[in-house]
Amino acid sequence: MKSISIIGSGPSGFYTAYHLLKKSPIPLNITLWEKFPVPFGLSRYGVAPDHPEVKNCEETFTQFANAYTIPSGSNNLMHKFQFIGNVQIDSEKLFKLRSIQDCVILSYGCNNDKKLGIPGENDTLGVVSSRQFVNWYNSYPENACATPEQWKGSDFWKNVKNVAIIGNGNVALDICRVLLTSNIKQYWQNTDINQASTEAIKHVSNVKIIGRRGYEQSKFTNKEFRELWELEKYGIKGNIDSKYLSNVDESKLDRAGTRRLEMVKEYMKPFDQRTKKNYKKFKPPSTFTKFWEFDYMKTPVKINKDARNNRISSITLAINKVNEMNKFVIDNSKPCIDYPIDFLITSLGYKGVNIDELGCQKHLNNIKFAGDHLATNREGQVLSSVDNKPIPGLFASGWIKTGSKGVIVSTMIDSFTVGDEVIKYLQCSATSNQQASIIDLQNTVLDSTNYKPTTWFDWLKLDAYEKKLGNPRRKIINIADMLKIIGK
Numbered sequence: 144m145k146s147i148s149i150i151g152s153g154p155s156g157f158y159t160a161y162h163l164l165k166k167s168p169i170p171l172n173i174t175l176w177e178k179f180p181v182p183f184g185l186s187r188y189g190v191a192p193d194h195p196e197v198k199n200c201e202e203t204f205t206q207f208a209n210a211y212t213i214p215s216g217s218n219n220l221m222h223k224f225q226f227i228g229n230v231q232i233d234s235e236k237l238f239k240l241r242s243i244q245d246c247v248i249l250s251y252g253c254n255n256d257k258k259l260g261i262p263g264e265n266d267t268l269g270v271v272s273s274r275q276f277v278n279w280y281n282s283y284p285e286n287a288c289a290t291p292e293q294w295k296g297s298d299f300w301k302n303v304k305n306v307a308i309i310g311n312g313n314v315a316l317d318i319c320r321v322l323l324t325s326n327i328k329q330y331w332q333n334t335d336i337n338q339a340s341t342e343a344i345k346h347v348s349n350v351k352i353i354g355r356r357g358y359e360q361s362k363f364t365n366k367e368f369r370e371l372w373e374l375e376k377y378g379i380k381g382n383i384d385s386k387y388l389s390n391v392d393e394s395k396l397d398r399a400g401t402r403r404l405e406m407v408k409e410y411m412k413p414f415d416q417r418t419k420k421n422y423k424k425f426k427p428p429s430t431f432t433k434f435w436e437f438d439y440m441k442t443p444v445k446i447n448k449d450a451r452n453n454r455i456s457s458i459t460l461a462i463n464k465v466n467e468m469n470k471f472v473i474d475n476s477k478p479c480i481d482y483p484i485d486f487l488i489t490s491l492g493y494k495g496v497n498i499d500e501l502g503c504q505k506h507l508n509n510i511k512f513a514g515d516h517l518a519t520n521r522e523g524q525v526l527s528s529v530d531n532k533p534i535p536g537l538f539a540s541g542w543i544k545t546g547s548k549g550v551i552v553s554t555m556i557d558s559f560t561v562g563d564e565v566i567k568y569l570q571c572s573a574t575s576n577q578q579a580s581i582i583d584l585q586n587t588v589l590d591s592t593n594y595k596p597t598t599w600f601d602w603l604k605l606d607a608y609e610k611k612l613g614n615p616r617r618k619i620i621n622i623a624d625m626l627k628i629i630g631k
């Protein structure tokens with residue numbers, strides 16, 4: 144039997160474990176470590192609450208964990224699996240794990256923010272990253288444990304009407320949808336959204352989604368784009384200025400691009416003048432009360448604030464042009480413009496964290512992190528910062544390997560590929576550490592009695608509890624409350 148620890152129980156951690164247990168000819172004992180008492184990573188804390196179908200992967204993970212988890216999973220299975228929650232793996236714990244496991248796989252996602260790097264970004268009230276905002280409406284525990292930040296109070300939001308989002312990927316569109324529909328009860332009633340957040344943001348009426356490049360470089364997908372347009376049935380109107388569409392070379396568009404352009408053109412027409420029935424599903428009311436707009440070819444250069452209360456008052460944007468190298472650059476011949484706004488969300492992507500920077504750093508693993516703090520790797524095997532060679536028995540899968548791009552399906556494909564590489568590695572490696580018992584592993588890795596690790600069965604208990612509180616569930620926000628419910 145060979146032993147494997149996987150760090151992180153998001154889609155990549157689970158899919159890597161799933162693939163290994165399905166495909167490995169060698170008996171495996173897999174431990175999935177998670178910093179929260181609860182599993183599933185961004186499936187639980189990232190995916191928008193009005194996209195419940197995306198979370199179906201959790202069913203797959205649950206079935207497989209139920210089947211393999213020791214001691215009550217089938218004892219006939221040659222493999223074993225255990226979930227250990229409420230334990231954050233840091234540099235030192237990783238070091239210890241590497242010494243007692245045949246293989247360790249980093250699957251801990253991206254838990255930080257990419258930044259604009261402009262004045263006012265870090266010290267202005269009402270400027271947050273998409274990660275912070277998404278965490279709030281998804282009841283992410285770390286936030287709930289800290290003293291609530293000022294921007295989360297309903298007092299703060301009373302005067303927030305105009306919001307700008309920098310970046311135009313799917314996360315930006317999720318946020319725009321949440322901001323503008325928060326006052327529509329029927330839209331959210333059968334979701335697990337944090338109700339305090341939807342209640343707070345209900346006065347938001349205008350959202351601008353700002354991109355550095357042009358319409359053709361938009362990063363969102365058509366599904367999410369269509370969802371925004373379809374909000375017109377609730378009196379929410381979208382707009383893209385025709386000047387951003389006039390230069391689009393239709394002959395160069397792929398299928399998705401052609402569809403997207405058709406969508407814009409049709410939805411921009413009055414309802415009765417649309418030619419395709421696809422865009423006439425729901426007649427909008429006669430007046431619109433909320434508005435969203437895509438704004439292209441702008442670079443944020445400065446965040447301006449009201450000196451009396453440190454709140455954001457506007458954002459200064461430079462106008463971009465396409466240069467001779469076909470790059471989007473600031474057009475210095477044009478003056479900057481100011482948009483008065485009450486709240487700014489930077490949606491530039493999530494960023495990885497170097498695990499060697501977590502913990503006391505007594506034992507460093509010398510993992511080479513590059514780019515946006517991603518674990519560099521060769522076919523999934525992590526490279527050393529000392530000699531740039533693969534570190535024996537250390538792999539990475541999911542967003543910490545690929546960066547914060549890709550949906551759950553692409554994360555799954557990546558995890559399966561890494562799983563295959565791990566099997567090849569284990570078949571060639573001689574050592575075998577038989578760390579079968581959860582107690583052994585915990586005693587070796589957890590150096591104090593302060594830890595309250597949670598098991599898969601603890602999660603099942605909490606899961607049932609949350610499902611009783613609401614449909615589909617009401618998430619418990621506070622970690623101390625989670626542990627109380629579990630009985631720890």
Ligand SMILES: Cc1cc2nc3c(=O)[nH]c(=O)nc-3n(C[C@H](O)[C@H](O)[C@H](O)COP(=O)(O)OP(=O)(O)OC[C@H]3O[C@@H](n4cnc5c(N)ncnc54)[C@H](O)[C@@H]3O)c2cc1C
Nearest residue numbers: 151153154155177178184185189232251252541542550551
């Ligand atoms: C806002 C948002 C919306 C999205 N919407 C969709 C969508 O609609 N459809 C879709 O298909 N995809 C969507 N995605 C993408 C999808 O969430 C990712 O593809 C996927 O979650 C990446 O999986 P991962 O396991 O690599 O990372 P994560 O999901 O981030 O999982 C990492 C896990 O590791 C844990 N962890 C972190 N550090 C440690 C540590 N030191 N020790 C132990 N555990 C640790 C974390 O708590 C987490 O559970 C969305 C992403 C975001 C951000």
